[in-house]
Amino acid sequence: MTCFVVIGAGGLGCPALMGLQAGGARRVLIVDDDAVDLSNLQRQVLYSVAELGASKAQCAAWTLASRDREVEARTLARRLDPDSPTLLAELLDAAPTDASEELVVLECSDNPRLKFAVHDACVAASVPVVVGGVVGWRGQAMAVDPRRPELPCYRCLFEEPPPRELAPACAAVGVIGAAAGVVGQWMATLALSVASSLPGSPPDKVNTASGGGFDHKLTSEQPSLSAESTSGRESSRAGAGMLIHFDLLNTRIQRLEPTPRKGCRHHGELC
Amino acid sequence: MATVRIPTPLRKYTEGKEEVDIAGANVGQLLDNLDAKHGGIGERIRDPKGAVRRFVNIFVGDEDIRFLDGLETPVKDGDEVSIIPAIAGGL
Ligand SMILES: [Zn+2]
Numbered sequence: 001m002t003c004f005v006v007i008g009a010g011g012l013g014c015p016a017l018m019g020l021q022a023g024g025a026r027r028v029l030i031v032d033d034d035a036v037d038l039s040n041l042q043r044q045v046l047y048s049v050a051e052l053g054a055s056k057a058q059c060a061a062w063t064l065a066s067r068d069r070e071v072e073a074r075t076l077a078r079r080l081d082p083d084s085p086t087l088l089a090e091l092l093d094a095a096p097t098d099a100s101e102e103l104v105v106l107e108c109s110d111n112p113r114l115k116f117a118v119h120d121a122c123v124a125a126s127v128p129v130v131v132g133g134v135v136g137w138r139g140q141a142m143a144v145d146p147r148r149p150e151l152p153c154y155r156c157l158f159e160e161p162p163p164r165e166l167a168p169a170c171a172a173v174g175v176i177g178a179a180a181g182v183v184g185q186w187m188a189t190l191a192l193s194v195a196s197s198l199p200g201s202p203p204d205k206v207n208t209a210s211g212g213g214f215d216h217k218l219t220s221e222q223p224s225l226s227a228e229s230t231s232g233r234e235s236s237r238a239g240a241g242m243l244i245h246f247d248l249l250n251t252r253i254q255r256l257e258p259t260p261r262k263g264c265r266h267h268g269e270l271c
Numbered sequence: 272m273a274t275v276r277i278p279t280p281l282r283k284y285t286e287g288k289e290e291v292d293i294a295g296a297n298v299g300q301l302l303d304n305l306d307a308k309h310g311g312i313g314e315r316i317r318d319p320k321g322a323v324r325r326f327v328n329i330f331v332g333d334e335d336i337r338f339l340d341g342l343e344t345p346v347k348d349g350d351e352v353s354i355i356p357a358i359a360g361g362l
Contacts, residue, residue: 112359133358136279140358158357159325162280245355254353256328256335 002102002195003027003095007080007118008109009056010034011043011180012132012187016106018045019188021064025195027072028064029095032057033079043177072096080109082117088125102198104191105129108184112161119144119154123266128194128240132187137176137249139183143190143240145197149260149267151241156261179248186244193239273350275305277312280356284312298329299342301352316354328355 004025006013009032020028034056036047046063047056061073076094080087095103105127107118115131122129123146131154132141144153242257260267272292277285285291293308295301299321306313318324321342329336330353336344346352 110359112357115359135358138279138358157328162326162357162359245358254330254333254355256355258335258338261337 001027002104002198003029004191004195005029005031005091005095005103005105007031007091007105007107007114009044009046009060010040010108010110011175011177012108012134012184013106014044014046014060015181015184016108016132016188016191017060017064019185020106020191021068021071023188023192025192026070027074027096027101028061029074029076029091030057030060031076031078031080031091031094032060033077043175043180045181080114080118082111082113084117087117088121088127102195103127104195104198106187106191107131108187116154116158116161120265122146123153123155128191128198130187130190130194132183134175134180134183136174137179137247139179139186139246139248140243141183141186141190142243143194143238145194145238145240146266148237148240151237152258152260153241153264153266154243155266156258156264157243157256159264176248179246182246182248186246190239197238197240272348273301273346273352275301276351276353278354278356281312281315281354284309284315295346297340297342297346298331298336298344298352301346302342326357329353330355 004020004027006017006028009017009030013032017028017030035053036051036056036059038052041047041049046060051059055077057075057077061075064071064073074094074096084090105118105122107115107129109115115133119129119131123144126146128143128145130141130143133139142154145151146153242255245254245256262268272294274290275293276290277288282288291309293301293305295304302313302316316324316327323329331339331344331346331350
């Protein structure tokens with residue numbers, strides 16, 4: 001059964017968790033050391049006024065559990081250090097242990113260096129990862145599936161994190177709550193799509209209760225993922241290897257779908 | 272003239288404008304002219320050697336210039352040039 005690891009339970013993490021749950025995810029690990037704050041509530045939709053000051057990770061887990069008795073939501077209330085060489089091991093320690101477990105990581109934090117560090121750790125360990133970001137009306141999301149080295153990674157597109165002055169925090173420039181909702185939900189669909197292509201997740205069984213590799217409870221009212229992932233699965237990227245850039249103010253969507261880049265630290269030798 | 276779409280963090284160089292019209296026969300010239308008109312923006316996009324910075328992608332229309340001719344990629348009147356930096360916020 002796939003365990004979805006959501007790093008950051010804020011503006012992106014909340015809608016991502018809702019999307020994962022709606023898509024049938026049964027195991028999640030929520031990583032966030034922050035507390036619920038009144039100024040976040042409009043976009044951090046898993047929390048209520050009654051939870052001000054409480055742990056976001058814990059409140060998010062409660063909300064998920066209150067909506068679905070079968071979901072197993074674990075929490076890790078820790079601030080991840082982008083410089084830690086054991087970044088992924090810390091997550092693995094906190095994730096539900098199960099030999100057959102496949103992980104898919106969703107990087108939903110607001111820390112550019114952490115985004116790149118989590119991506120790099122996942123690629124090195126061959127764990128699929130979805131990287132997303134949002135600022136103002138704009139957002140980006142990309143699924144990276146290191147088990148398919150013929151597809152590009154995030155570093156193929158962006159060689160390094162932008163410096164501080166070019167990566168304004170949402171706290172400084174603001175974010176449209178609904179834009180965070182779109183990007184977070186998009187990240188969830190990418191993660192579900194990648195999970196449905198994991199070994200042991202036959203796509204033809206994905207829409208039957210508990211048939212998928214992540215106990216994917218898609219019902220007949222939610223056929224699209226299974227229909228998409230079933231058709232041409234062999235040649236499909238399952239959503240991986242392309243970055244979608246949204247400009248929601250102008251309804252512009254751009255798709256960056258490169259080949260792996262020469263000189264990428266993960267792909268250099270393959271090119 | 273091409274229309275250059277300016278990403279949020281760089282709009283302080285364009286008086287808050289989201290789009291500016293700039294002349295230039297190719298992307299490199301266009302970026303030179305953009306910097307001449309909006310001092311300081313150029314070094315945010317290119318490094319001191321003139322290469323596009325490593326956290327930025329530039330598109331002409333829907334095409335990534337890395338898969339065209341890079342900074343030599345020709346630009347026509349009415350083309351839309353987008354500067355797309357890595358977006359790393361999430362709060
Ligand atoms: Zn790469």
